[in-house]
Amino acid sequence: MPFETAPAAGTEPDRERDTAAQTEIAEAARRGAARAGGSGGVGAIGLTAVALALVVAAAVLVALLVGPTRLSLCQVLGAIGRRLTGHGAASWQDTVVVSVRLPRAVVALLVGGGLAVAGAALQGLFRNPLADPGVLGVSSGASLGAVLAISVGLAARAVWSLPVAAFAGAAADALLVFGIAARRGRGRLFSGTLLLVGVAVGALNVSMTTFVLSAALSRYDAGRQIIYWLLGALEARTWDHVWLGAPAILLGAAVIQAHARELDALLLGELGASSVGVDVARVRMRVVLASALVVGASVAVAGPIGFVGLLVPHLIRLGVGAAHRALLPLAFLGGGLFLLVADVIARTLPAREIPVGVVTAAIGAPAFLILLLRRRTAETVS
Numbered sequence: 001m002p003f004e005t006a007p008a009a010g011t012e013p014d015r016e017r018d019t020a021a022q023t024e025i026a027e028a029a030r031r032g033a034a035r036a037g038g039s040g041g042v043g044a045i046g047l048t049a050v051a052l053a054l055v056v057a058a059a060v061l062v063a064l065l066v067g068p069t070r071l072s073l074c075q076v077l078g079a080i081g082r083r084l085t086g087h088g089a090a091s092w093q094d095t096v097v098v099s100v101r102l103p104r105a106v107v108a109l110l111v112g113g114g115l116a117v118a119g120a121a122l123q124g125l126f127r128n129p130l131a132d133p134g135v136l137g138v139s140s141g142a143s144l145g146a147v148l149a150i151s152v153g154l155a156a157r158a159v160w161s162l163p164v165a166a167f168a169g170a171a172a173d174a175l176l177v178f179g180i181a182a183r184r185g186r187g188r189l190f191s192g193t194l195l196l197v198g199v200a201v202g203a204l205n206v207s208m209t210t211f212v213l214s215a216a217l218s219r220y221d222a223g224r225q226i227i228y229w230l231l232g233a234l235e236a237r238t239w240d241h242v243w244l245g246a247p248a249i250l251l252g253a254a255v256i257q258a259h260a261r262e263l264d265a266l267l268l269g270e271l272g273a274s275s276v277g278v279d280v281a282r283v284r285m286r287v288v289l290a291s292a293l294v295v296g297a298s299v300a301v302a303g304p305i306g307f308v309g310l311l312v313p314h315l316i317r318l319g320v321g322a323a324h325r326a327l328l329p330l331a332f333l334g335g336g337l338f339l340l341v342a343d344v345i346a347r348t349l350p351a352r353e354i355p356v357g358v359v360t361a362a363i364g365a366p367a368f369l370i371l372l373l374r375r376r377t378a379e380t381v382s
Helices: 012-037 039-065 073-085 092-125 138-151 161-184 187-216 220-230 239-258 260-266 270-275 280-302 308-320 324-348 356-381
Strands: none
Touching (some): 039 073, 039 092, 039 308, 039 324, 073 092, 092 239, 092 260, 092 280, 092 324, 138 220, 138 280, 161 239, 187 220, 239 324, 260 270, 260 324, 270 280, 308 324, 308 356, 324 356
């Protein structure tokens, strides 16, 4: 993948394509900033945000209606009203809506939004629209922590033990990757070194996860639970998962949003960002660690879910440009909506409920291939 910060290598056409891609992103950022700076641009982006928020609210309502037991709109609204006011006798419908479906929908919104924000931040930081939260190896680190917890029986002791183990694996992986990259990479070489170390550590995590899984397959329950978790799922998510994941996801997303201006400047290159007063090393460290926090917490409560952090920011950027002040919050809404819709599809298919990660891959992979082919065709024509 092309990165300006990687060591010079390859043929002259490769370098020309890299420069063209980076110029395209930077120009999109300038156009997006220009749109956001005018009153008409602010109004258009505001209307887009309101419309997207309304669609998200409608999707949440649909998620509360559908499932193995179909409920009416009056039953759903009545259950929420009784829980908010404390008046009226609770029924089994209240339990289904408030204790089963609503926390599952909230987890989908948080995880989808967090992954999309992290993906948008990393794409801007590395100036590569193909970057996604998995490039740092954090997702595979979280998966390894969770698989170990399931294998040794820790996950069966308390509902919070599996997310905590997954988050610990993600944090350890992020610190390891960042520490090695900081030691071996300097200046313009740091981002490229960070990606290379992330890929290497991620591959090591995958091999260790496979080893643990192969050992656990002799025990049917543990092997089945590991495989299901690795596919990414929202089944049986409770308010405990919401309280475990929400603080880290929202905190990381807020840190990333606070660096929106610096991310815009970095789209012009590290030298260009430095020339306008951006402390590149500090911003890079904060954004990477905040993204690792978001991804680790997301994987901890929902398992590894692909294509959300890769596809959603790409689509939002096509609509509103690459100015991060608008891109990041819209990516959060879009990512939450994408994962929520995928979860509804997973619950309503004729077959037995399937993991939501399978649905996101089935939707995301063809959609992203179409985007790549259209972009390649446009480059060929131009």
